[in-house]
Amino acid sequence: MEKWQGWRKMRYEADLDHDFASEIASIPGGEQLYSCIQCGTCSGMCPLSQHMDYTPRQLIAMIRAGLKGEVLSSYTTWLCASCYSCTVECPKEIKLTDIMYAAKRLAIREKVYPKRFPIPVLAEEFFRCVESHGRNSEIWVLLKLFLRTNPLKMFKMMGLGFKLWRTGRISPKRERIERRGELKAVLKALEKEHMVKGREELAGAGEVGS
Amino acid sequence: MSYLYYPGCSLKSTGRAFEESMLAVFRALDIPLRELDDWNCCGATAYMSVSELKAFALCARNFALAEAQNGDDDRADIVVPCAACYLGLNKAKRYLDEHPDIRRLVDDALAAGGLSYHDHTFIRHPLDVLVNDFDPDKIRTSVVRPLAGLKVACYYGCQIVRPYADFDEQHDPQTMDKLMRLMGAEVVDWPLKTRCCGGSLTGTVQEVGQQLSYILLREAKRRGADVIATACPLCQFNLECYQKQIGRRFGNGASIPVAYFTQLMGLALGRSDRELGMQRLFVPLGFKPPVKEVVGGEHVSA
Numbered sequence: 002m003e004k005w006q007g008w009r010k011m012r013y014e015a016d017l018d019h020d021f022a023s024e025i026a027s028i029p030g031g032e033q034l035y036s037c038i039q040c041g042t043c044s045g046m047c048p049l050s051q052h053m054d055y056t057p058r059q060l061i062a063m064i065r066a067g068l069k070g071e072v073l074s075s076y077t078t079w080l081c082a083s084c085y086s087c088t089v090e091c092p093k094e095i096k097l098t099d100i101m102y103a104a105k106r107l108a109i110r111e112k113v114y115p116k117r118f119p120i121p122v123l124a125e126e127f128f129r130c131v132e133s134h135g136r137n138s139e140i141w142v143l144l145k146l147f148l149r150t151n152p153l154k155m156f157k158m159m160g161l162g163f164k165l166w167r168t169g170r171i172s173p174k175r176e177r178i179e180r181r182g183e184l185k186a187v188l189k190a191l192e193k194e195h196m197v198k199g200r201e202e203l204a205g206a207g208e209v210g211s
Numbered sequence: 212m213s214y215l216y217y218p219g220c221s222l223k224s225t226g227r228a229f230e231e232s233m234l235a236v237f238r239a240l241d242i243p244l245r246e247l248d249d250w251n252c253c254g255a256t257a258y259m260s261v262s263e264l265k266a267f268a269l270c271a272r273n274f275a276l277a278e279a280q281n282g283d284d285d286r287a288d289i290v291v292p293c294a295a296c297y298l299g300l301n302k303a304k305r306y307l308d309e310h311p312d313i314r315r316l317v318d319d320a321l322a323a324g325g326l327s328y329h330d331h332t333f334i335r336h337p338l339d340v341l342v343n344d345f346d347p348d349k350i351r352t353s354v355v356r357p358l359a360g361l362k363v364a365c366y367y368g369c370q371i372v373r374p375y376a377d378f379d380e381q382h383d384p385q386t387m388d389k390l391m392r393l394m395g396a397e398v399v400d401w402p403l404k405t406r407c408c409g410g411s412l413t414g415t416v417q418e419v420g421q422q423l424s425y426i427l428l429r430e431a432k433r434r435g436a437d438v439i440a441t442a443c444p445l446c447q448f449n450l451e452c453y454q455k456q457i458g459r460r461f462g463n464g465a466s467i468p469v470a471y472f473t474q475l476m477g478l479a480l481g482r483s484d485r486e487l488g489m490q491r492l493f494v495p496l497g498f499k500p501p502v503k504e505v506v507g508g509e510h511v512s513a
Binding site: 028029048049052080082083084085086088089098102103105106109119120121123124125127128131132135136137138139143146161164165168169170171172176178179180183184186187188189190191 | 220221223224225226227228249250251252254255256257258259260261262263264265268269271272306309310313316317319320321322323324325326369370373374381406407409410411412414415416419420423452453456490491492493
């Protein structure tokens with residue numbers, strides 16, 4: 002948590018981003034965002050809400066209010082482990098997990114996620130690995146994750162790594178598919194579709210239907 | 212009916228014992244299974260965090276490969292044991308079905324790679340296949356070493372039954388319970404069947420993620436379980452491989468074997484420990500099912 006620096010807690014109208022809610026709501030089924038009754042079922046179901054800086058219920062209210070900066074740089078979205086408890090229990094059928102994903106994509110696109118926080122870094126490294134090889138090689142992705150976040154942690158994990166290697170559960174071999182060209186062509190075609198706004202746009206929330 | 216098998220990345224590495232034991236169970240029950248040729252990653256939760264559209268396209272390539280490999284058959288059933296892959300593929304299939312704008316983009320992208328998807332693909336979990344496609348009596352008669360006296364906590368995890376409970380009940384799933392009872396084991400009643408294990412947080416934000424795993428381990432033990440049966444490679448990894456760290460962090464009293472439900476099934480079906488990947492477990496199961504005695508031509512459990 003950051004140190005208190007005398008921020009003002011109240012927000013003025015001018016601080017709000019009025020397009021933020023519609024940006025998030027542009028995901029398939031996302032318009033349900035506007036029907037939230039703030040009942041808190043999501044926060045009650047969430048096994049991680051007590052560790053979040055804003056509970057899922059608060060986050061929804063903040064998205065609707067247009068507090069873009071606070072939402073995108075919060076830990077809440079990154080702590081979401083995608084267990085879908087909130088999504089299946091929401092009485093208004095709001096796809097909260099998908100909204101979390103939309104916020105994550107925007108945070109990565111705008112590079113406002115918490116620095117050196119391992120979860121978004123893991124997402125990026127995983128994405129890169131699969132994009133070029135078609136499969137995930139756990140050991141290489143984890144190595145890059147540690148290098149980018151906390152190299153010292155590597156030493157702490159060595160005991161576990163050794164045990165995994167001894168039981169044949171991890172290997173330095175690069176996993177890859179054979180027809181990588183075919184996969185590349187498929188993924189590239191999706192980039193072309195969005196050429197107007199460039200490759201970055203693809204990582205946004207409103208990829209489709211906006 | 213024949214099935215295609217989609218392993219996903221985990222079943223080739225940390226979850227190898229899941230692959231080994233599942234294949235052994237399918238062999239024991241004479242269920243034909245062929246691995247999907249040149250399958251690619253499903254995208255998991257991480258890919259979805261960067262690009263949703265590309266995550267759908269990754270899945271769609273697998274559908275196209277499955278249909279091509281299946282030839283003229285009008286349905287390609289893909290058996291997907293990993294919970295993250297199961298959800299990822301299932302979600303992609305639904306979005307392609309329900310959102311024509313996404314479908315159009317993904318179809319065009321597939322065409323660029325010389326591929327096409329025709330809605331003939333069905334995503335199936337091994338729990339679904341074993342319970343819903345086969346006569347339980349046929350499975351029961353294949354049991355040669357019933358798991359008599361073994362108390363099992365059936366742990367489904369989150370992503371198999373949520374958000375789309377296609378084949379089981381969302382709040383109190385039963386398929387694994389049914390299979391374990393068929394194998395002669397005793398199923399422990401516990402309320403955390405589908406509570407989150409922490410997912411990848413156990414590695415990234417350990418003090419938070421491992422607490423979730425700890426809650427599961429402690430409760431299973433408190434309810435008198437001898438073993439937690441899992442159906443997901445990440446759940447198994449979290450609950451088993453971090454047990455030492457969890458013990459150090461939250462106090463001991465949470466050590467319990469964690470095996471794949473297919474490993475337990477394999478034992479009952481008379482498969483060897485090696486065939487089931489038992490040597491890969493960090494916490495040994497420590498249970499040998501008694502051999503069935505044959506009395507007057509009738510099988511009686513010991």
